Each structure stands twice: as C-alpha cells, then as structure tokens.
Amino acid sequence: MIWKKVLPLTALCFITTAAVHAQDKNKKDAPDSTPASTLKSYQTLFKKAITSKGLITVHQVGMDYYFEIPLVLLEKDFLLVNKVSSVPLAINEAGVNKGMNTNNKVIRFSQNKQAGTVWVKTIVPQVEVPAGDAIAQSVQDNFTGSVIENFKIETYSPDSSALVIKVNKVFDGTEKSFNDVFTDIGLGTSARTALSGIEHIKSFPQNVVVRSLLSTSVTEGETTIAVSVAVTTNLLLLPEKPMQPRFSDKRIGYFSTPRWYFSDTQQKMETRELITRWRMEPRAADRARYLRGELVEPEKPIIYYIDPATPKQWRTYIIAGIHDWQKAFEAAGFKNAIQAREVTDTADFDGDDVRYSVVTYAASPKSNAMGPAVVDPRSGEILESDVIWWHNVMTSLQYWMRIQTGIIDSAARTNQFSVEQMGNAIRFVSSHEIGHTLGLKHNMGASAAYPVDSLRSATYTAKMGGTAPSIMDYARFNYVAQPEDHVTAITPSMGVYDTYAIAWGYRWLGDTINAWQELNSQQQYINDHANNPLYHYGEQQSSLNIIDPRAQSEDLGDNAMKAGEYGLKNLERLVPQIQAWTTSQGENYYQAGKLYMAAIWQWNTYTEHVMANIGGYYLETPVLGDRKKAYTPVAKTLQQQAMAWLQKHLLALPAWLFMPDLLSSTFAVKDSPLGPFECGPYDMKREQQYGLLYSLFSDERLLRMLEMENIYGKSKVFAVADLFKTTRSSIFAATLKNAPLSLDQRLTQQNYVDVLLVSTDKLMEKITKKTLTPPALTQHLPQLCDLTPRALQNHAAAENAYNLRNIYVTAMARTSGVAAAKRGELLNILQLLEKHKVNTDEDTRNHYLDLILRIKQNLKLN
Incomplete structure (x- = not known):
C-alpha cells in the first residue's frame, strides 16, 4: 500500500499522536480547583529572586530554582538532551568525556488541575495517522505517554498566564527522571545528593540550559573511587511544524529514525525509516531561482563552532575538513550551506547549549573521534550536532601513516610529524566525522570501486582524490602504492559518493510535494547511479563476521x-x-x-x-x-x-x-x-595465527559456504571440503614427507588442531534459551567511529553489532554439515598422524603423540 493513495493531496493531513492528544486543548479549560491556601504569593516568593527570562522564565531563590512555564507551552513537545560537561580521571580513561550526549527523550508538561500538580510525560513520537480516520482513536489509546515526574504547582504568574514549579529534584541528583547519567555511562550508581547540586540555569528563546554537578562512588574490590560529573541538561522546544521527512533507501547510507503509519484504508501498517538530516531549505524569495537550478543560500546554514580549547595549530585543518562539504551541498543546490567559526566571545558561549554545534576538543588518552547528533524523532531533523575530538586521535593517525605510507613518504617516518603532515591527516578525520553529523553512515564498500593497480597510478589517484570515492569509508592511507610509483595523493579525501549522498538527502523538492510523492523521485535518482561502482553503498558489518569482502574496514581496492x-x-x-x-x-x-x-x-x-x-x-x-x-x-x-x-x-x-x-x-x-x-615473538605468532585460523573455520563462514553449495552445487563453488583439504595439505606437507618439523611448523599444526577441537566443543554445547528484549525497550546507540588502530584496541570489549548488516545462518548449527566436516577433519588428521608418528626426530614425535592424544580425548576414542 502506498500512503499517498489514502487521501488526495489536497485532503491529506497527517497528525501525530501529539496532535491527537492536543485536540482536547480546543475544549474550554476547566477551572483550577487547587485550593488558594496552598499557593504561595508570587511577589513574596520571588522578592529576592535572580531571574533569567526566555522560553521558560527561571527564578533562583537562594539554592532553589523555579520554572515559570507559560500555559501555552503545556502539551507541547520538548526534547530533553543530557550532555557530559566535565569528568574526572577515573572515567576519562574509560572514554567518557566532555561533549558526549548521554540520553535524549521527548517530554510534555501536563497540568493536573484537580491535584494542583504538573505531570511530565515521556513519549515516543513514532506514529502518524490521517486526521479524521476512525483508527485515530485507537492510535490515541495505544500510544499514550508515560508519566515520569510530578511537580507541585507553587503559584501562578500575576496575569495567570504561567504556572510555577520548583525543579531542584530533577537536576540535583534526587530523582533520575530527567537525568540518570551514572546509569547512562555504565556505572549503574545513584547520585549522592549531599555531594551534588545545580550549578546554574539559563533560559534562552528556544531552550533552557541547566548545569549540575553530580557525585557518586564506585567500589571495585576493596577500592572505592569518588566520581563527580558535570552534566548539562537542555530543555529544547521542538518546532511546532516538524520538518518534512524523507524516507530512507537502503542503497544509500543515512542514519534513520523509525516511523509507523496507520490509516483506515490499510490492510497492514506501513513502516518507514526517516533519514536524519538538517532542515535545508532555500529562502522564500529564492525558491523559484533554486527550482530553476541556480545556487542559492539556505534560509538557515549549518554552523559548527570550534572549541576554544582546541590547540591553535589544528584549528585551520579542522575548519578545512568542515568546508570540504561545501561542494557536496552545492550539488544539492545550496552555497555557503555549511560553515565553521571560531569562538571570539567566550563569555557568551556555552558549548553544551544545543543552540551551538561544536567540535569539542577532549583532553584524553583515548584515541578516537565521533560525530553524534541530536535529532527530532518526529521528522528526522538534526537539531544540533557535535564532534567529540579526543586529543590522542593523533596517535592513531601517526601509526597509520608510518605503517601504511612510511616507505613511500619520508615525512611519515619520525616520532614527531610536522604540523602540515599531521594537519592534513586531521583534516580527513574532520571531514569524516562531519559526514556523520550530516546524517551519513559509514560506507565500507566505497574503496572496492578503485582497481588496485590504479592506486599505484600517480595520475589516477590525483584525479580521483585519496583512496576511495567516499570519505565515509575506513579507507585509510595508500599502502598499495610502491616507492617507484611516486604517488602523492595518499590521504583519504571527499569523493563522488559523498556528493551524491548529500545531493540525494538534501535536495529541496518544493513546497507542494510530500514525503510520499518524493519517494519515486528519490528512487529514480539512485537508479540512475545504480550500475556505477563509484556510487555503491556497502553497509558496515561486524568486524567479527565479515560477509561481503568489499565492505571491510581499512581495506583498499577491488x-x-x-x-x-x-x-x-x-x-x-x-x-x-x-x-x-x-x-x-x-x-x-x-x-x-x-x-x-x-x-x-x-x-x-x-x-x-x-x-x-x-x-x-x-x-x-x-x-x-x-x-x-x-x-x-x-x-x-x-x-x-x-x-x-x-x-x-x-x-x-x-x-x-x-x-x-x-x-x-x-x-x-x-x-x-x-x-x-x-x-615475545613465539607468543605473538601463536596468538595472531590462532585468532585468524579460528575465524577462518568459524561456524558462520562454513555455514555460508554450505548455503551456496546448496544453491549452486558443490562443483560451482569453493566448498567446505575444498577448504579443509587445501588447509590440511599445506599445514601437514612436511608430515607427509616424514620430515622433522620446525618450531613454527609444530605451532601451526597445534593451532589448527586446537581450533577444530575448541570450535567443535562449542558447536555441540547445549543450546540455552535467551530472553528476548522487546524492540521498543531496546536502546539503540548511535553508530560511532572507532579510529583506533587494531594494534591499540582492547579486543576484550564486546562489539555492538546489532545494527550492522548480517546474514542469519546459525540456527541449530550442531545439526548442520559443519559438525560432520570438523569431526571428519579431525579423524583425517588423526589417521595421518598415526601413520607418521614414528619416523622422525624426538621433538616432532612428541608433538604428534600430543596431538593424537588430544584428538582421541576430544572424540572420546579409546
């Protein structure tokens, strides 16, 4: 069912669940039954108050803070945004730093007149329904908000246009309803209220900013560590009219937010994903020029502010990485659409205020960067984005450049790079992270568009730029080029896919077109580029289970x-x-x-x-x-x-x-x-080879091979039997010749046998039931970068791969051909070892006897 057919365009009027609830506002308000004796005098209460006027007037009386909320803002949608503002060493080392967004939720303030209180409800604005449809009542009943907080009404403004509530408890650590930072960052503790409090609250025309210092303690073993975190909470009024959404297409990589559509004419619910993007529209006076194909300036450009804490020598390179996206927006019809500014007046600047998108510089040993965004879930509109730039990301850049290009670039060989050398690398990271803040996901398949030999061509790389047609790939530096090639364009840079993706996501299609009508136009745009590998999008996969070899991290070429x-x-x-x-x-x-x-x-x-x-x-x-x-x-x-x-x-x-x-x-x-x-080298050999062999013979890989054998026939594919036979003949080549084995040869045979033993044991373990978490209750974390070279990573950390592309092949794997293949291979090896265990030297003989014993014990052979 195509949604645009539900009603004619002139009659089509979508309403969200917010609008369904808001219909009651047209009814005459019931009188406030709060006893007058329970209300305080406005003039007396705020006689000595310090007042900040804005969206919500904020009064400070001593250590108490009050919100004076206009009645017209009741039942309006606010986005509650919590950000970390300062951290101690204890959690800095764990990668929690200033600027990180810990939790967002949509809330509404509702007046309970009979009780004389204000309720705060949190909602998931994920549903739309045409106005007037009978099912709208059911939508209202089945997608209600949940009450998370309650405030007593202290008084009303003198003209009765606003109510007043005391808000200390939701910001000083007493309650977790607005801010549960210690759970959000993984500590799982509560704030100690005696050591926590509000530092300040400021009100602005569209938002209120609250900064709090929250303290807790964490006990590990016999050690207790005190942790104090400053948190800034933004209360942002969402636009009265949401931005027109744009539906996602899996052939192009945008982050998205879910949307469900109900109507009376449906035979099933319609589900769509809305891409996350900034509201990019031409000014009213320029719209005709825009539609004629002229470049125009947007009504509201995207502006990034450079954190004043950023070392001065790197600012120009970070800014250059931001401005790299100018050409991409020109393909979407906009000039000067994306800008970068240094902060000249720090007195009036607060990087945690959601009015500002900031490249935040974090002094931390963590070697990384990331670009999350604050999104209006009703439309996918990006309201604000931040790049978190860890100081130590330069460590990663240096290792990549030295290892991958040191042979072809003498400037990349020293412990200390020149400002220009490091700056150019910083520029590419800046471009990549800004791409995320514009809504783009990783395109791990981009690098496969360039032929390997073309990466050795100085003219080709200079013409195409960098190492891949997308800066959103993890195509690092050009390790393919050889010294005799004299290639100089060796750093990742913006490519044709990036321009194509921005043009698709940000082209303005006019006032009279809705999202459903945009669908065909947008699909055709992708179809026009579908057969050109330069525009291919390869979804990121779990690094632990790569399926499509074209879409890998840190690979180059086809x-x-x-x-x-x-x-x-x-x-x-x-x-x-x-x-x-x-x-x-x-x-x-x-x-x-x-x-x-x-x-x-x-x-x-x-x-x-x-x-x-x-x-x-x-x-x-x-x-x-x-x-x-x-x-x-x-x-x-x-x-x-x-x-x-x-x-x-x-x-x-x-x-x-x-x-x-x-x-x-x-x-x-x-x-x-x-x-x-x-x-030690022997230990490194064992560890590295074992891990790779374990991956090579993983159940998932073998099951995928069996799937293709099932579809195409054994003779037309590289079969499981081919993999085992080739591996065995290579690893046991010296054994077949009755030759004594070197330490490395014995190591490889031990690794291979142990991989089969361990993986077979796991394959045959009893399958345990797992509790399923309802999708609506699952917190989907943003897809963030990991810019840490593998030599520096903590491989013990689990990978969040639930939102990455995968093929499910593992149901009841123990009844598949994998178990038979692995056990059959062990028996083949056992037979070979029994035959050759005598005619060799002592070290080799002991090695064979050990393997024989292990295999027999595993297979329970007497």
Whole structure:
C-alpha cells in the first residue's frame, strides 16, 4: 500500500499522536480547583529572586530554582538532551568525556488541575495517522505517554498566564527522571545528593540550559573511587511544524529514525525509516531561482563552532575538513550551506547549549573521534550536532601513516610529524566525522570501486582524490602504492559518493510535494547511479563476521589478495627500518616496540581482508528491475586465489616479520592499564595465527559456504571440503614427507588442531534459551567511529553489532554439515598422524603423540 493513495493531496493531513492528544486543548479549560491556601504569593516568593527570562522564565531563590512555564507551552513537545560537561580521571580513561550526549527523550508538561500538580510525560513520537480516520482513536489509546515526574504547582504568574514549579529534584541528583547519567555511562550508581547540586540555569528563546554537578562512588574490590560529573541538561522546544521527512533507501547510507503509519484504508501498517538530516531549505524569495537550478543560500546554514580549547595549530585543518562539504551541498543546490567559526566571545558561549554545534576538543588518552547528533524523532531533523575530538586521535593517525605510507613518504617516518603532515591527516578525520553529523553512515564498500593497480597510478589517484570515492569509508592511507610509483595523493579525501549522498538527502523538492510523492523521485535518482561502482553503498558489518569482502574496514581496492601483496611488500621493507625511525642516541626502545606491534597487526589486517573472500557473499539491496542479486557468492576462482594467499602468508608464518636483529632490542609492545606488555615473538605468532585460523573455520563462514553449495552445487563453488583439504595439505606437507618439523611448523599444526577441537566443543554445547528484549525497550546507540588502530584496541570489549548488516545462518548449527566436516577433519588428521608418528626426530614425535592424544580425548576414542 502506498500512503499517498489514502487521501488526495489536497485532503491529506497527517497528525501525530501529539496532535491527537492536543485536540482536547480546543475544549474550554476547566477551572483550577487547587485550593488558594496552598499557593504561595508570587511577589513574596520571588522578592529576592535572580531571574533569567526566555522560553521558560527561571527564578533562583537562594539554592532553589523555579520554572515559570507559560500555559501555552503545556502539551507541547520538548526534547530533553543530557550532555557530559566535565569528568574526572577515573572515567576519562574509560572514554567518557566532555561533549558526549548521554540520553535524549521527548517530554510534555501536563497540568493536573484537580491535584494542583504538573505531570511530565515521556513519549515516543513514532506514529502518524490521517486526521479524521476512525483508527485515530485507537492510535490515541495505544500510544499514550508515560508519566515520569510530578511537580507541585507553587503559584501562578500575576496575569495567570504561567504556572510555577520548583525543579531542584530533577537536576540535583534526587530523582533520575530527567537525568540518570551514572546509569547512562555504565556505572549503574545513584547520585549522592549531599555531594551534588545545580550549578546554574539559563533560559534562552528556544531552550533552557541547566548545569549540575553530580557525585557518586564506585567500589571495585576493596577500592572505592569518588566520581563527580558535570552534566548539562537542555530543555529544547521542538518546532511546532516538524520538518518534512524523507524516507530512507537502503542503497544509500543515512542514519534513520523509525516511523509507523496507520490509516483506515490499510490492510497492514506501513513502516518507514526517516533519514536524519538538517532542515535545508532555500529562502522564500529564492525558491523559484533554486527550482530553476541556480545556487542559492539556505534560509538557515549549518554552523559548527570550534572549541576554544582546541590547540591553535589544528584549528585551520579542522575548519578545512568542515568546508570540504561545501561542494557536496552545492550539488544539492545550496552555497555557503555549511560553515565553521571560531569562538571570539567566550563569555557568551556555552558549548553544551544545543543552540551551538561544536567540535569539542577532549583532553584524553583515548584515541578516537565521533560525530553524534541530536535529532527530532518526529521528522528526522538534526537539531544540533557535535564532534567529540579526543586529543590522542593523533596517535592513531601517526601509526597509520608510518605503517601504511612510511616507505613511500619520508615525512611519515619520525616520532614527531610536522604540523602540515599531521594537519592534513586531521583534516580527513574532520571531514569524516562531519559526514556523520550530516546524517551519513559509514560506507565500507566505497574503496572496492578503485582497481588496485590504479592506486599505484600517480595520475589516477590525483584525479580521483585519496583512496576511495567516499570519505565515509575506513579507507585509510595508500599502502598499495610502491616507492617507484611516486604517488602523492595518499590521504583519504571527499569523493563522488559523498556528493551524491548529500545531493540525494538534501535536495529541496518544493513546497507542494510530500514525503510520499518524493519517494519515486528519490528512487529514480539512485537508479540512475545504480550500475556505477563509484556510487555503491556497502553497509558496515561486524568486524567479527565479515560477509561481503568489499565492505571491510581499512581495506583498499577491488582485490584484497593483490592489495595485500603490495601492502606486505612495503611492510617487509619497513620492519628493518623500525629502530632507525623511532630511536635516537640515548633513548630506549619503547617507541620501536610500539611500532613493531603496529606492523604485526597490519599483517593481521591484510590477512583478514583476504580471508573475508572465503565463504564471502556480495551483498546488494536489489529492487525490481535493476537485475541485481541480493546474495552472490564470491567467485570460486577468487576464493581459490584467497586460499593460495593464506597458504603463503598465514599457514607459513612470514619469517621477515620476526627478525632476530630487531628482537635483540625490543619485543612488540602493547600498552595496558598495568603498563606496557612486552610480547615475545613465539607468543605473538601463536596468538595472531590462532585468532585468524579460528575465524577462518568459524561456524558462520562454513555455514555460508554450505548455503551456496546448496544453491549452486558443490562443483560451482569453493566448498567446505575444498577448504579443509587445501588447509590440511599445506599445514601437514612436511608430515607427509616424514620430515622433522620446525618450531613454527609444530605451532601451526597445534593451532589448527586446537581450533577444530575448541570450535567443535562449542558447536555441540547445549543450546540455552535467551530472553528476548522487546524492540521498543531496546536502546539503540548511535553508530560511532572507532579510529583506533587494531594494534591499540582492547579486543576484550564486546562489539555492538546489532545494527550492522548480517546474514542469519546459525540456527541449530550442531545439526548442520559443519559438525560432520570438523569431526571428519579431525579423524583425517588423526589417521595421518598415526601413520607418521614414528619416523622422525624426538621433538616432532612428541608433538604428534600430543596431538593424537588430544584428538582421541576430544572424540572420546579409546
């Protein structure tokens, strides 16, 4: 059912649940039955008050704060926005910093006249219904708000146009209804009211800003840590008329908010996702010019303010990253649509005020950045956005540049980069994060549009710009280019997909068109670009379970095997240079150990890129008529090519990566809360190879391979049996020749057998029931960046992958062919070991006997 057919355009009038409830406001107000004796005198109460006038007049009397709420604002939609304003060291280290948005909710103030109180209800404005439909009454009954707070009416304004309530309890930590920061940031504690309080409240024409200091304590073991957090709460009046929404399309990457449509003529409820975007409209006087195709300025440009705490040398580069989006908005018909400003008057500037979108600079050891937004859930309108810029993000940039481009760029080899070198990298991160604040999701599939060999071309990279057609990919620096190529455009930059995505999301289509009528126009715009790989959108996937090998983090080009080969050539050149690049006379080898760890993880990353081709599918979101397939297995020849690469670089560990000369000075160093860990090479080999092999033989991968074998037949795909046979013949090649095994060869065989043993045990574990959380009660956190190189990540942290694209293949996996394949492989290995366990040296013989014993115990063979 197409919604635009419910009513003719002239009669179509959508009303939200807010409007359904508001219909009662047309009725004559009942008299206030609050006993006059319970009300205080307005003049007496505020005789010595400090008053701030604005949307809501705020009175401060000593330590008490009062809201004077105009009656016309009752039943209006407010957005309650809570932000962190300052943090102590204890949670700074955990990545909680100034500027982070902890919790938003839509609320309404309602007067309970008989009780003499004001109720605050929170609603989920997710439903629309045509005015006058019979089902509107049911919508009202089934989507009501929930009361979260109650205030006593203290008095009325002298002209009776406003009521007065005391608001201390919702901001000073007494109640959690408006602000539950310690739960939101994961501490799960309550504020200690004796150590908490309101610092100030300011009122402005469209919002009220409240800053509070809330204190708690957290006990871990025998240690109790005091934690005080400053929180700024914004109470923002939402627009009376919501912005016209635009429906999302899964073929282009925008964040979205859900919307449900009901009507009498439906045979099922209509569901849509509204993209999140700024309200970008031409001025009334310019609208005819805009529709003729002329560039015009928007009625309200997007303005980002640079945090005054930002070091001066980086400001111009952050601003340049913001201005990079100017050309994209010009494709949508707007000039000067996005602007950046430095704060010149700090006395009147509050970065936590939702009137300002701010690039907030956070002094923190965390190496990251993110760009969340405050969104009107009724329409998807972005009301305010912030970029949280952690100071230590430069650590990540430096490791990427040194590891990925140090061989082709001499400026990227030192411990301390020039301002220009670091500034250009900061610019790309700024552009990427601003893209998120404009509503764009990661496009992890963009980099696959560039042929690998083209990334070695100085003319191609200069023409196309950077490493991918989208800044929203995690296409880092150009590790493909070789020294003889003389490529200089090696940093990610804005691309054609970014311009295309902004044009699709922000083009203004006129006053007389509604969202349903926009649908066909917007779909046609995507159809016109659908067969050009430069405009391909690849949904982000869980890094623990990559399905589409084109849409990976930190990969480059259209062929991971070829790109990885070039990357390893540069990495092999780099490893002997680590000491020279990091250590000066009289210095220790800490920096060398850190860079060495980054080099090992870069090898790991290239291997993962290749491995994703095994059992991989190319994922599309087809529509009728585009002749695309939703699931296409990676070609058998490409999977065989990937397997050959893995045999060369994973099943046989690269000797050059573990150089005795370097190891005599430093092991690979990994930082931890307990200090640096110096990881021995044998341990690193076991850990890295084991993790990769475990992923290669994961149940999900094998089940996907069985799915394709089921559809296309075993002869036309790279089958599970092919994977096991190729791996076994490679890992046990020396065994088949009765040759003694080196330590590395024994290590690889142990890893392979143990992966099969452990994964088989897990596969056969009893399936336990899990409690399902109703979708309406699930908090969907924003999709945020992780700019931390893998060498610096905490891999113990769980990944929130519920909103990433996945293919469900794991139901009752123990009854699938996976268990049979893994156990069959163990029996094949057992037979091989039994045959060759005698004719070899003592170390190899002991190794075989150990593997035989492990397999027999696991399979319960006597």
